[in-house]
Structures are given as structure tokens and as C-alpha cells.
Amino acid sequence: MLKEKLLIEDFKNILKEKGLKCTSSREMILEIFSGNKRPIRAEDSYNKLKNKIDEATIYRTISSFKKVGLIRRVNLRRESVYFELNNDHHHHIVCEKCGEIEDFKENSEIEKILGRIVEKSSRFKIINEHSLELFGVCSKCI
Amino acid sequence: MLKEKLLIEDFKNILKEKGLKCTSSREMILEIFSGNKRPIRAEDSYNKLKNKIDEATIYRTISSFKKVGLIRRVNLRRESVYFELNNDHHHHIVCEKCGEIEDFKENSEIEKILGRIVEKSSRFKIINEHSLELFGVCSKCI
DNA sequence: ATTAGTGCAAACAATTTGCAATACT
């Protein structure tokens, strides 16, 4: 699990730790994930880095970040695929109209659910992760 | 919300209600959703209906089913997009190795969470839906 | 008869890949 706020120094260490070379592309992309509080799409980071990094590199970088657990895929119910930094575990509320996203944290109730599921299920005894996403309408869109 | 078990009769009524014509393609595709306990991809239903229905029709049908609320998109963390019949609300546990899916139901704890979120959030007072998905390893893959 | 739905082929968008050039350790 990563820290809340990441600095350039941290980037380098994280990459080294994961056995990835520290390149300026990776730093730039990581910086975007770190600066953005909300999940973003490959396209978004490409837009921010146009003329600096090739699109293929964006995809390759996102893919290797995901492989080493630096970022995670978020399950919003939108057409595109979203990713966010894999630091503090949290959930999202998504506005079905404008796409606005709010984070929230929740542990105790979900822990109860997980415990009960593992007890009941004959097929699943190991649960590593979970995602809980809420879909509603934000106050602006009411 | 739809009934637990959909019959052809119900199906015809739903389509009529939504102003959609009842065609054999739609019946076949609905039958697949109805027969499959697990979420499926557009590709899967295409594979089952090859030589019977064109791929474009599959996509168009899935799209209109979704629009009228007959099916819903499921948030698994896989590359492809999954859909399932929009009848009884439930959640999934997905095996990270083989993709095996198990359903489970849960209400009370989640209701508590929703209540608390709405109370706390300044931006979201309306929550219409939610998705909770667990990711783990099934007994076959341990 | 009218209009929605379908098949086919072509178009598109998002993502991936091969390869030679480049940058990191």
C-alpha cells in the first residue's frame, strides 16, 4: 500500500522497488496519477502529455504500472476504463448524469460481509480485494 | 426491477411496453441471458448464435436491452464488458485466476453504508444503485 | 402500409505489436 502523497523521490523508489527503470515518461505519468484525485482514463493522461509521450507508451506504461500494483482499475459504469493510484483503499459515488465522482471510505461493514461470504461459500475461501461503487445523482444535477 | 424468472410472455410484454418489436433475434438473445446464470459478454452470445444472427445485431440488441433496463452492465475487473439480466439484485465473487464467478446476496449491511454515506456527503443525496464485487481465488485455483 | 429491425460490408476507435533507435543502469 502506498502513501497518501507521493513525491518525485518516492516515484523513483517505487519504480526501483518494482524492478522498473525510472524514465521520464514514467515519472510524468505517475505524477498525473498522483496529482489527480479522481480516476482517469488512458486517454486523459495522453491528452495531458501530448507531444511529450507517444500514445503507445502511455498504454504500455499504464499496463506495467498495473502489473506491479502501482495503479488499479476502477469499476465505474462508464464506457471507458478508469485507473487510479493504488494507495489508500476507498470507494466511489458516481453521478449518473454528469460523471462527477466522490470518494468515500468504509471498512467495518464490508469486513462483516466478507467474513460471512467466505464462511458460506463452498468455492471461495480467499478474497483479496473488493470494489464497492455507488451510482446516484449529485446535487448539481438534481 | 424484473421478476426472478422471465417467461417468453413477460418478455413480449416488456418489449411492447418499451415500444420495441418482438423479433426472433431478440428472443434468442434474451433466452441466452435468461439461461445463463453468469454475466456474459457480447462475444459470448455471438458465439452461441453464430450463423443465426449477425454480430451487428447482437450489439444493437444488447444496447437496446440495456437502454430499456432489461439487462445491466456488470463491473467485473476484466478486460471485456459483461452484462446480465436485470432481475434480482446481487453481487459477484470473481476468481482472479480462472474467472469463475459466484453470486451472492447482501442487503442489510449495504443499506447501512448507503444511509451513512447520504448523511455524510454534501454532494450526493440520491443513490440509485450500487455494485459490490469481490475478487479472490476459488478452491480449484489455490 | 408503415416503420423498426436486420445483414452485410465498410468505418471507427481503442489498444497492441514489431522493429529500429534511444535511454537507463
Place this chain on the structure above:
DNA sequence: AGTATTGCAAATTGTTTGCACTAAT
């Protein structure tokens, strides 16, 4: 120096669209 990473262009995959034909109301 040696290997991983990048840029570029081409390939691939998943999905959508235009249009003439067919089928449901």
C-alpha cells in the same frame, strides 16, 4: 555494454454505422 523502454507506423480487436432488404405491427 547490455537490456529495457520508446517512437513510429502498421496491425488487431471490439464496436458502430450506412444502406438496401426483410419482417413485425
